[in-house]
Amino acid sequence: DIQMTQSPSSLSASVGDRVTITCRASQSISDYLNWYQQKPGKAPKLLIYAASSLRSGVPSRFCGSGSGTDFTLTISSLQPEDFATYYCQQGYSTPYTFGQGTKLEIK
Amino acid sequence: QVQLVESGGGLVKPGGSLSLSCAASGFTFSDYSMTWIRQAPAKGLEYISYISNTGSGSTIYYADSVKGRFTISRDNAKNSLYLQMNSLRAEDTAVYYCARYIAARGRSFDYWGQGALVTVSS
Numbered sequence: 001d002i003q004m005t006q007s008p009s010s011l012s013a014s015v016g017d018r019v020t021i022t023c024r025a026s027q028s029i030s031d032y033l034n035w036y037q038q039k040p041g042k043a044p045k046l047l048i049y050a051a052s053s054l055r056s057g058v059p060s061r062f063c064g065s066g067s068g069t070d071f072t073l074t075i076s077s078l079q080p081e082d083f084a085t086y087y088c089q090q091g092y093s094t095p096y097t098f099g100q101g102t103k104l105e106i107k
Numbered sequence: 108q109v110q111l112v113e114s115g116g117g118l119v120k121p122g123g124s125l126s127l128s129c130a131a132s133g134f135t136f137s138d139y140s141m142t143w144i145r146q147a148p149a150k151g152l153e154y155i156s157y158i159s160n161t162g163s164g165s166t167i168y169y170a171d172s173v174k175g176r177f178t179i180s181r182d183n184a185k186n187s188l189y190l191q192m193n194s195l196r197a198e199d200t201a202v203y204y205c206a207r208y209i210a211a212r213g214r215s216f217d218y219w220g221q222g223a224l225v226t227v228s229s
Contacts, residue, residue, distance in 0.1 A: 034215040036152075043204055043219035044152065050213035087152060091214025095170050098152040 002026050002090050006099035012107040017078045021102045023071045023088035032091040033071045035064055038101075039084045047086075048073065078104075109133040109218045111205050116223030123195050127223050129188040129205030137161045137183040140208040142216060143190050145201040153201075156190065157208065173199075195227045 003026035013019050023033065031051035036044035046055050048064035051071055061076040075082055083106050088099040115127040129141070143156040156179040159166035167179055178191040188205050203223050206216035 032213050034213045036216075043222055044216075045219070046215055046217050049209070049215040049217075053212070055212075055217070089152070089154075089215065094154075094157075094168055096154045096214065098154070100151050 001095055002029060002093060002097055004088055004090055004097050004099040006086075006088055006102050008102060009100065010103040010105065012105050013078055014107045015078050015080055017107075019075050019078060019104065021073045021086055021088075021104075023066075023073070023099050025069045025071075025090055025092075028068045029090045029092035031067050033064070033066065034089045034091060035062075035073045036087045036089065037082075037084045038087065044087060080106075109207070111207065111218055111220035113203065113205055113220040113223035116203065116225050118226045118228065119195055120229050121196060121227055123227070124191070124193045125195065125225060126192065127190040127203055127205075127225070129190075129220055131186045131188065131205075131207075134207075136181075136186040140166075140210070141181060141188045142206050142208050143179060143188075144204045144206050144216065144219075145199075146204070146222075147198075147201040150201075158188070192225070195225075197227050199225060200227045201225060 005024045007022045033051045035048040038044040047058050052064045063074045065072050085101045085103045087101050110132045112130045119125050140159045145153050155170045155173050157168040158179045176194045180189045205220045207218045209217045
């Protein structure tokens with residue numbers, strides 16, 4: 001199975017900050033990398049697919065990049081509604097696996 | 108709009124069975140492959156089962172953790188996805204989400220239900 005490792009596991013930031021979350025795959029996954037946002041008690045929501053494609057309706061402050069084994073999710077200017085847990089997911093091969101999550105908290 | 112609504116969760120004893128349903132609306136259900144993904148309490152996400160759309164035949168996948176115990180199925184006439192769970196274990200305790208699978212978008216899951224809590228405990 002492909003292991004997905006996110007860093008950091010948690011992050012404190014302020015409204016207006018620029019933050020970057022990293023996801024590393026245990027082997028090359030091309031651009032089969034997706035990012036999700038999950039708020040407490042809610043289902044995950046797809047933000048970015050295929051490493052860098054912004055899902056329709058997702059604010060442009062979210063940006064994904066990377067290919068191969070190293071990927072990043074950047075939020076350019078944090079808004080109050082962005083404080084949540086973020087997960088990466090590889091779609092390269094089954095079983096599709098998720099990172100352990102990055103909890104973004106208000107400083 | 109696309110909506111997925113799970114039902115059937117609850118408390119079950121170890122070794123017992125439970126069946127989950129997922130009612131889909133707002134899209135042509137038969138055109139899409141569907142999945143079940145679970146999340147144990149305060150844990151991450153685990154992809155556990157997949158069923159292809161009608162046009163792709165009947166490809167089914169199970170994670171090793173549930174293979175031989177869980178059965179995924181769908182009824183396109185009822186726009187519904189199912190998960191039959193047998194021989195349940197404490198480690199199956201989780202919120203179970205049905206999610207729509209999009210191969211063309213990075214093999215991602217673009218819509219999710221609200222989740223159904225399954226608790227396996229004596």
